[in-house]
Amino acid sequence: MIYTKFQELVGTKYPIIQAGMGPYSTTDLCIAVAKEGALGLISTIGMTAGGASSAAPEAAQEIFGKGRPGVIIKRVIQYVYDHLKDYPDAKFGVNIPVATDFIYAARSLMKGAIEILKENPEMQEKLKVIVTSAGDPLPWAIDAVSKGAKKARIAIKEKLPHITWCHVVPNVRGAKRAEKAGADIVIASGREGGAHCAWRDVSSMVLLPEVVKNVSKLVVGAGGFADGASLAAALALGAAGVQMGTRFIATQEADFQEMWKEALVKRAETDTLIARGLFGPMRFLRNDMSLKVVDETISDASNLFRGIPCPSNDKIMRIEMQGLEKLIEENEDESIILGGVVTGRIHSIPTVKELLESIMSEAEQIISNLPSYIKKEELVEIEK
Numbered sequence: 515m516i517y518t519k520f521q522e523l524v525g526t527k528y529p530i531i532q533a534g535m536g537p538y539s540t541t542d543l544c545i546a547v548a549k550e551g552a553l554g555l556i557s558t559i560g561m562t563a564g565g566a567s568s569a570a571p572e573a574a575q576e577i578f579g580k581g582r583p584g585v586i587i588k589r590v591i592q593y594v595y596d597h598l599k600d601y602p603d604a605k606f607g608v609n610i611p612v613a614t615d616f617i618y619a620a621r622s623l624m625k626g627a628i629e630i631l632k633e634n635p636e637m638q639e640k641l642k643v644i645v646t647s648a649g650d651p652l653p654w655a656i657d658a659v660s661k662g663a664k665k666a667r668i669a670i671k672e673k674l675p676h677i678t679w680c681h682v683v684p685n686v687r688g689a690k691r692a693e694k695a696g697a698d699i700v701i702a703s704g705r706e707g708g709a710h711c712a713w714r715d716v717s718s719m720v721l722l723p724e725v726v727k728n729v730s731k732l733v734v735g736a737g738g739f740a741d742g743a744s745l746a747a748a749l750a751l752g753a754a755g756v757q758m759g760t761r762f763i764a765t766q767e768a769d770f771q772e773m774w775k776e777a778l779v780k781r782a783e784t785d786t787l788i789a790r791g792l793f794g795p796m797r798f799l800r801n802d803m804s805l806k807v808v809d810e811t812i813s814d815a816s817n818l819f820r821g822i823p824c825p826s827n828d829k830i831m832r833i834e835m836q837g838l839e840k841l842i843e844e845n846e847d848e849s850i851i852l853g854g855v856v857t858g859r860i861h862s863i864p865t866v867k868e869l870l871e872s873i874m875s876e877a878e879q880i881i882s883n884l885p886s887y888i889k890k891e892e893l894v895e896i897e898k
């Protein structure tokens with residue numbers, strides 16, 4: 515049985531996180547994942563527009579309702595908690611992107627999460643983790659806030675000492691900042707992952723072991739993980755667990771359109787591309803719509819590759835909004851569909867339980883077979 519420091523710290527049965535995947539709802543997915551022993555995450559980007567994206571299934575729109583992000587997050591946390599109350603081992607968390615573009619929404623979301631946990635201390639047994647992403651963790655550190663730093667936000671660990679704070683990073687520099695900020699876990703996210711990614715091209719195979727070497731915090735790998743082989747590889751590279759986004763979309767319980775799930779099963783590993791998303795580069799499944807985004811991106815490519823922020827591009831915004839709307843019609847060519855390179859390793863749409871059990875048993879089998887690859891000393895002796 516695999517048991518890492520991640521399971522010890524967070525209290526889950528498995529060392530696996532279901533990634534935050536805004537602007538979509540992952541409410542039902544989070545509940546299913548938490549019930550089956552991994553860490554489920556509530557996604558919040560959709561809440562920043564005052565309600566669920568119109569591309570979200572009707573059920574998600576109802577759960578979110580309307581209102582400020584801080585109000586919606588409380589409603590969704592309550593909903594998830596109510597569904598997990600009777601599952602003593604189930605644990606969940608929230609993902610709050612802290613990009614500068616989102617900063618007011620991020621504050622509102624953080625305040626909402628803090629408020630509901632203070633009002634309902636019993637929830638602290640289940641809501642164990644806050645995952646921040648897409649921005650600088652330092653302004654959310656206790657030090658930054660107590661020193662009155664200009665950009666100080668809310669000191670996460672001061673307000674919620676029981677919380678495990680994870681921060682997602684795309685490079686070693688970001689990992690060191692997360693450590694300095696006092697995050698408990700660094701999630702190292704390689705460029706093969708779905709949706710937002712860095713322009714700078716660092717894959718999980720390079721990023722993960724280098725982050726492990728450079729920080730003393732627990733590290734979780736993200737980007738390209740899907741099965742027992744990749745979990746075993748992450749552990750071998752020094753991680754305490756993995757975060758998976760794309761693989762979880764293609765599960766029975768995921769609150770994503772059937773067309774999206776089936777598209778992930780059909781695509782090969784060569785069928786994604788990176789182009790400019792609403793808030794920075796994103797990895798899309800290759801189709802007519804994402805190729806249109808590429809055409810628009812190319813006009814700004816030089817600045818983008820230099821990491822220079824580009825002015826908002828109304829045309830890209832329009833294509834992406836249209837593509838999101840087409841999701842409702844389940845139109846595969848005209849929808850904007852996000853997904854990682856790992857789509858090429860997804861061949862079925864299992865239940866969350868089936869997926870998690872197969873990942874764990876495959877990883878355990880691979881790890882226990884590894885010693886057989888090492889030539890035994892006595893054999894070497896005989897050969898001599």
Ligand SMILES: Cc1cc2nc3c(=O)[nH]c(=O)nc-3n(C[C@H](O)[C@H](O)[C@H](O)COP(=O)(O)O)c2cc1C
Nearest residue numbers: 533535536647707708709737738758759760852854
């Ligand atoms: C549809 C989709 C939406 C995503 N939205 C978010 C988000 O709101 N916040 C975030 O931190 N990461 C987001 N991500 C990235 C995931 O959290 C995760 O790190 C990534 O999916 C891992 O790579 P994988 O797709 O290869 O598993 C998203 C990924 C996908 C596929």
